[in-house]
Amino acid sequence: xxxxxxxxxxxxxxxxxxxxxxxxxxxxxTRDSQVTLGRTQPDFMGIEPFGQWLADYPGIELRNFAVAxxxxxxxxxxxxxxxxxxxLSGIAEHLAxxxxxxxxxxxxxxxxxAHPWPTPWGVMPALDPVDHxxxxxxxxxxxxxxxxxxACVTQEQETVVDPGSVGGGxxxxxxxxxxxxxxxxxxxxxxxxxxxxVLDLGPIxxxxxxxxxxxxxxxxxxxxGGRFGIKVVR
Amino acid sequence: xxxxxxxxxxxxxxxxxxxxxxxxxxxxxTRDSQVTLGRTQPDFMGIEPFGQWLADYPGIELRNFAVAxxxxxxxxxxxxxxxxxxxLSGIAEHLAxxxxxxxxxxxxxxxxxAHPWPTPWGVMPALDPVDHxxxxxxxxxxxxxxxxxxACVTQEQETVVDPGSVGGGxxxxxxxxxxxxxxxxxxxxxxxxxxxxVLDLGPIxxxxxxxxxxxxxxxxxxxxGGRFGIKVVR
Numbered sequence: 111x112x113x114x115x116x117x118x119x120x121x122x123x124x125x126x127x128x129x130x131x132x133x134x135x136x137x138x139x140t141r142d143s144q145v146t147l148g149r150t151q152p153d154f155m156g157i158e159p160f161g162q163w164l165a166d167y168p169g170i171e172l173r174n175f176a177v178a179x180x181x182x183x184x185x186x187x188x189x190x191x192x193x194x195x196x197x198l199s200g201i202a203e204h205l206a207x208x209x210x211x212x213x214x215x216x217x218x219x220x221x222x223x224a225h226p227w228p229t230p231w232g233v234m235p236a237l238d239p240v241d242h243x244x245x246x247x248x249x250x251x252x253x254x255x256x257x258x259x260x261a262c263v264t265q266e267q268e269t270v271v272d273p274g275s276v277g278g279g280x281x282x283x284x285x286x287x288x289x290x291x292x293x294x295x296x297x298x299x300x301x302x303x304x305x306x307x308v309l310d311l312g313p314i315x316x317x318x319x320x321x322x323x324x325x326x327x328x329x330x331x332x333x334x335g336g337r338f339g340i341k342v343v344r
Numbered sequence: 345x346x347x348x349x350x351x352x353x354x355x356x357x358x359x360x361x362x363x364x365x366x367x368x369x370x371x372x373x374t375r376d377s378q379v380t381l382g383r384t385q386p387d388f389m390g391i392e393p394f395g396q397w398l399a400d401y402p403g404i405e406l407r408n409f410a411v412a413x414x415x416x417x418x419x420x421x422x423x424x425x426x427x428x429x430x431x432l433s434g435i436a437e438h439l440a441x442x443x444x445x446x447x448x449x450x451x452x453x454x455x456x457x458a459h460p461w462p463t464p465w466g467v468m469p470a471l472d473p474v475d476h477x478x479x480x481x482x483x484x485x486x487x488x489x490x491x492x493x494x495a496c497v498t499q500e501q502e503t504v505v506d507p508g509s510v511g512g513g514x515x516x517x518x519x520x521x522x523x524x525x526x527x528x529x530x531x532x533x534x535x536x537x538x539x540x541x542v543l544d545l546g547p548i549x550x551x552x553x554x555x556x557x558x559x560x561x562x563x564x565x566x567x568x569g570g571r572f573g574i575k576v577v578r
Contacts, residue, residue, distance in 0.1 A: 162439035196499030234476075234549060241474045241559075249451045263558075277577035286563070310565040315468060325475075326498075326553030329520070329545040342564055344572040 112179040114139050116197070117188030118146055118160045121213065121267035126187050128171050128271035132302055137171040139178030140166075141197075146172065149220045179204035184295070188267075191216035191245050191321075199252045201311070207254035208293045211299075213262035213270070215324045216245040235324050246317025250288065257292035261285040261300065263320040264327060269337055281339025282307045286316035309342060345357050348412040348430070351422030352380055352394045355447065355501035359420050362402050362505035366536055371405040372398075373412030375431070379408060397422050413438035418445070422501075425450035425479050425555075433486045440489035445525045445533075447496035447504070447557070449558045450479040480551025484522065489527035495519040495534065498552040498561060503571055507538045515573025516541045520550035543576060 115126045116139040129136045140146040140160075149159040163169060171178075179185050179201050189197050191214040198205065218236040237250065247262040262270040264284060273279040283305045287293050297308050311319070330338060349360045363370045374380040374394075383393040386410040398404060405412075413419050423431050452470040473482065477571040479549050480494040496504040498518060507513040517539045517559065521527050531542050545553070564572060 145492050234552065237475050241471050241556075242468075266553055281575075281577040284560075286562075305516040309564065315565040318468065319557075319563045322475075322556040323553075323560045326518075326557045329550040329553045330518075330543065330576055333543055333545050334576065336578065338576055338578040341515075341575040341577050342568065342572055343575050344568045344570065 112136070112137075112181060112183045112184035113186065114184075114187045116140075116178065117190070118172075118191070118243045119188060120155070122186070122188030123160075123163055124267040124271045127167055128303060130167055130169055136169070137173050137178045137181060139173055139175040139265055141175065143172045143174055149244070163230060171188075173222070176201045179208075182208065184209045184299070186210075187212040187214055187249070190214060192219045194245060195248050195252050198249055201237050205253055206257055209289075209295055210249070210258050211252065211262070211296050211307055212246055212249055212258055212260050214245055215263060215268065215321050219284055234329055236323065237321060238271045240319065242341065244315070244317035244321050246286065246314050246321065252312050257287065257289040258314060259285055259287035259292050259296040260314060260317040260320055261296055263317075263340060264323050266337060269339060271303055273306075273339070275282075276337055276339045277341075279304055279306060280324055281341040282309055284309050284311050284316075284320055286320065287314050307341070345369070346415035347371070347417060347420065348418075349420045349422055350409055350412065351424070352406075353391070353415040353424070354391055354423060356420070356422030357394075358505045359395055359422065361401055364401055364403055365425050370403070371412040371415060373407055373409040373435060375409060377406045377408055385435075387390070397430075397556050402569050410438055411433070416442065418443045421448055421483070425451060426453045428479060429486050430538055432483060436487050436489070439487055442490055442495060442519045443523075443529055444483070444487065445493050445495055445530050446480055446483055447501065449477055449497060450474075451558075453537045461521045468561055471555060471558065474556060475552065478549070478551035478555050480520065480548050480555070481511040484548050491521065491523040492548060493519055493521035493523070493526050493530040494548060494551040494554055495550075498557050499573060500571060503573060504508050505537055506541075507573070510571055510573045511575075513538055514538060515575040516543055518543050518545050518550075520545045520554065521548050542573070 111136045114137045115122045126136050126138050147161045147187050194214050250258040253320045348357045348371045352374050360372050370493050381395045418566050428448050452472045470562045484492040519527050
């Protein structure tokens with residue numbers, strides 16, 4: 111399948127590499143491909159420049175957002191939650207009628223809203239929107255013709271593309287969205303990643319719970335000191 | 345141990361019955377014990393009047409909040425999240441120096457803040473506080489001399505007192521709080537309930553994640569159509 115992964119961060123790279131391995135035609139989207147390829151220093155997170163990473167994955171194309179989305183049959187949003195609605199709205203015409211799988215969490219970029227309690231992770235996460243709205247719903251409202259499927263929110267993306275690396279894969283993936291067929295296609299993609307237990311939570315409003323889980327996810331992560339998954343035991 | 349369970353709802357009843365079975369001296373606290381015992385009709389949730397329930401548990405005492413807390417060595421808060429800070433502040437002198445295990449979630453009582461989307465459960469949950477504060481933190485700030493331990497938030501209380509009823513008990517309980525010894529005592533109590541995997545998340549700020557998980561909990565509950573637990577797979 112022709113799949114575009116929007117965003118060049120660690121999560122987007124994990125999906126792009128896995129999709130290439132699975133035989134898909136993969137394009138990564140970025141704001142300005144020349145600027146992205148021109149970077150030679152690690153970013154503020156210490157992640158290696160995209161151009162260096164890309165050299166290990168011949169076959170993956172880097173294009174500007176609009177071009178990447180235009181050519182794709184399925185689009186994965188790996189743009190950070192703070193910028194996602196703006197960027198996606200700007201290329202809405204190229205997303206109409208397509209499945210848009212979104213795993214972003216709307217972390218607040220303003221550190222003044224974060225709690226000053228000195229956690230092992232610096233500050234607590236802070237979300238906007240939260241509780242009475244969600245990023246998944248905002249994206250669906252901004253792109254009424256796209257079929258938004260919220261998924262891959264409750265794990266690191268390295269775990270998403272390799273579920274067997276945690277507990278032999280015996281943990282749960284959640285999806286939510288308005289379009290039943292789009293969810294089925296995303297579930298099929300997730301099964302090709304290795305997911306066995308995929309739980310359809312229902313409509314896109316369930317994005318709230320998936321995004322708000324990020325607080326508990328952070329706390330569990332620092333308590334267990336490594337990658338983990340959560341399994342719905344029933 | 346002398347344990348007070350504050351609140352006469354379904355959750356409080358589950359704890360009181362279990363604690364009695366385990367041989368503890370159990371007092372249930374309520375605003376006005378005469379009013380509580382005078383009720384003869386099920387409440388708005390369809391729960392039988394407390395007096396009827398109590399008849400099956402000789403040995404459990406019903407007292408006003410202050411008296412129940414005053415006599416107890418450990419106190420369990422089963423007062424709904426909307427009223428908890430006010431009620432507990434009013435009996436602060438009887439909670440000083442004691443362990444206060446709190447499982448409440450601060451659900452908003454104002455239906456206008458709830459989302460009108462017609463979920464299977466009517467409306468989405470809505471929380472206040474959320475994200476940059478939590479009920480657990482508010483209670484600890486209001487009662488600086490009490491040792492607040494947030495626990496039993498991510499399950500129905502019927503599951504909390506009978507973890508083996510779901511998946512043979514192979515799921516996870518979370519605790520958080522400032523006082524390490526208080527957490528150890530709560531963990532010992534949870535082990536007596538049957539919990540094997542109890543994860544200490546850290547300080548009381550982790551209440552945020554535990555309370556905010558309620559959105560995902562609701563969505564999972566309606567997707568699986570029954571009681572469940574979540575297991576941290578690592």
